[in-house]
Amino acid sequence: MDxxxxxxxxxxxxxxxxxxxxxxWITVDGERRGGRIVETEAYCADDPASHSYRGExxxxxxxxxxxxxxxxxxxxxxxxxxxxxxxxxxxxEAVLIRAIEPLWGLPGMYRRRxxxxxxxxxxxxxxxNGPGKLCQALGIDGSWDRRRIGDGIYLEPAAxxxxxxxxxxxxxxxxTDLPWxxxxxxxxxxxxx
DNA sequence: CAGAAGATCATCT
DNA sequence: GATGATCTTCTGT
Numbered sequence: 001m002d003x004x005x006x007x008x009x010x011x012x013x014x015x016x017x018x019x020x021x022x023x024x025w026i027t028v029d030g031e032r033r034g035g036r037i038v039e040t041e042a043y044c045a046d047d048p049a050s051h052s053y054r055g056e057x058x059x060x061x062x063x064x065x066x067x068x069x070x071x072x073x074x075x076x077x078x079x080x081x082x083x084x085x086x087x088x089x090x091x092x093e094a095v096l097i098r099a100i101e102p103l104w105g106l107p108g109m110y111r112r113r114x115x116x117x118x119x120x121x122x123x124x125x126x127x128x129n130g131p132g133k134l135c136q137a138l139g140i141d142g143s144w145d146r147r148r149i150g151d152g153i154y155l156e157p158a159a160x161x162x163x164x165x166x167x168x169x170x171x172x173x174x175x176t177d178l179p180w181x182x183x184x185x186x187x188x189x190x191x192x193x
Numbered sequence: 194c195a196g197a198a199g200a201t202c203a204t205c206t
Numbered sequence: 207g208a209t210g211a212t213c214t215t216c217t218g219t
Contacts, residue, residue, distance in 0.1 A: 041200065049200070051215090059214060077212030078199050083200085096200055132201050191201095 010178070012093040014034055015086040019095055021158030023102055026138055033105025033138055036126065036153075038157030038187040039098035042180045045081070062146045063092045072145040072152060074134055079132025080141050093108065099129045101189040102137070109137035111161035112151070119180045127147070130191045 017040075025034025043050035051060040051073065063085060071083040071094050087093035102109055102123055111116045113127055113136055128134040135141070138167035140153075149155050171181035184191045 043200075051200075055218080057215070073200080074213055076199065077214075080202050081200065098200085128204095130201070 002161075010044060012044050012086040012095060012178065013042045013085075014180060016040040016095045016180070019084065019097070019155075020182050020184050020186055022103070023103070023156040024097065024100060024154070025156070026140070028105075028108070028139065031105055031108075035100040036143050036158075037097055037099075037185075037191045038101050038184040039129075040182050041096040041098050041171075042128075042182075043094050043096065044084075044176065044178060045087070045093050047176045047178070047180070049173065050094075050149075051170070052094075056092070060092070062126070063094050064090050065146060068149050070144060070147050070149065072140060072142055074142060080135040081131040082140055082144075083133050083136075084149070096131055098131050098132065099183075099190045100134050100186060101184075102128050108139075112139055113137050119137045119143035125188045129189045 001004060003047045019037050019040045021032065022037050024037050043052070045052055052063045052131050052180040058062050058075055060071070061071055063083070065085055067175060069085045071085055072080055075081045082097045084097065085094050102172045106117065106123065109127055113125060113133065115124060118124060125131070127177035128137045144153065147153060168185065170183050171179065173180045
């Protein structure tokens with residue numbers, strides 16, 4: 001195993017890759033709203049770009065909860081962004097969910113995004129192709145911070161060997177030299193950057 | 194206490 | 207490609 005592969009085997013980086021292809025949804029009034037994760041981003045504790053890098057604060061406290069919790073933060077004062085905590089209590093690592101392919105609850109997602117559905121069955125890519133957009137579409141805000149997976153928000157791993165489909169590595173953290181962003185090959189629902 | 198920066202997005206050119 | 211919206215945290219005085 002070369003050095004690059006060893007770095008990729010870090011748990012949070014591995015989880016970021018595995019989460020591509022997984023199904024993510026919330027339930028509202030007994031209805032499912034969500035879709036397939038097509039882009040993720042890993043934030044390790046030693047990454048200066050991670051909110052957890054300088055220790056625990058009021059905002060990032062959820063990152064230090066055990067794996068299986070979610071961390072929701074306000075971005076640029078306007079948007080909400082959803083993370084899945086990926087390490088043991090006190091460590092402070094998470095994976096940002098950057099984009100999903102919408103599968104369930106399309107009318108609700110269009111409504112929350114303020115987008116009118118196109119004529120026909122085609123889903124517009126800009127519905128959920130960014131971390132702020134998918135939170136707006138799902139209706140996830142700060143009140144969801146510190147919630148547990150299974151408590152109104154659900155995550156189901158992709159069947160088969162989804163990690164093989166996931167990729168390619170589309171970014172490398174300048175600070176840590178770690179690959180950190182992962183996309184589903186060929187997805188129309190990933191962000192542009 | 195003031196100011197800057199930031200894991201973003203829509204709108205404009 | 208540039209800009210503004212608007213909130214939290216961090217840094218400097």
